Amino acid sequence: MSLKPAIFLDRDDTLIRDDGYIYEIEKFAWITGAAAALKRFHQAGLHVFIVTNQGGIGRGIFTEADMHAFNNHLIDAASKVGGAITDIAFCPHHPLAPDPAMAAHCRCRKPEPGLLFDLAEKWAIDLAASVMIGDRDSDVEAGKRAGMNAYLFTGDDLDQLAKEVLSQHFAAPTRSQ
Numbered sequence: 001m002s003l004k005p006a007i008f009l010d011r012d013d014t015l016i017r018d019d020g021y022i023y024e025i026e027k028f029a030w031i032t033g034a035a036a037a038l039k040r041f042h043q044a045g046l047h048v049f050i051v052t053n054q055g056g057i058g059r060g061i062f063t064e065a066d067m068h069a070f071n072n073h074l075i076d077a078a079s080k081v082g083g084a085i086t087d088i089a090f091c092p093h094h095p096l097a098p099d100p101a102m103a104a105h106c107r108c109r110k111p112e113p114g115l116l117f118d119l120a121e122k123w124a125i126d127l128a129a130s131v132m133i134g135d136r137d138s139d140v141e142a143g144k145r146a147g148m149n150a151y152l153f154t155g156d157d158l159d160q161l162a163k164e165v166l167s168q169h170f171a172a173p174t175r176s177q
């Protein structure tokens, strides 16, 4: 089986607005250009993965079930705008978690690249041909540590960055149009 390239996206403040620890569906709101970017990546035939630190679970601010409900809403919202999210990987740990097991250093909290490696193995992804995008240095570092191309999203318009990424890394074969 040949490995496929993919787009890896941070969730909070990259795809959706974050007000601190977001988990309530009523607060769901796209970042500017995020819906269009998801459609663009899907039309380019790329898998889209979300890799997200959700330390609010470890801190007891919300439950894993809350997060899954929110993520399912995000997956539905993506499909409604012509996008597709193949899979979501999350890290529930946080250095300030009251449970020492949840506060211990883990392999999944970005900038650790564990979530990226897990998805790559699960879905047969070519990391060197893939791109990580996120709004924090820790996202970029995780991508680089996984051997990926990595972009810092500065928050203006995710679709503009999506266009740039596609033209730089996934230049389409000649199309008739």
Ligand SMILES: [Mg+2]
Pocket: 010, 011, 012, 013, 014, 134, 135, 136
């Ligand atoms: Mg973020």
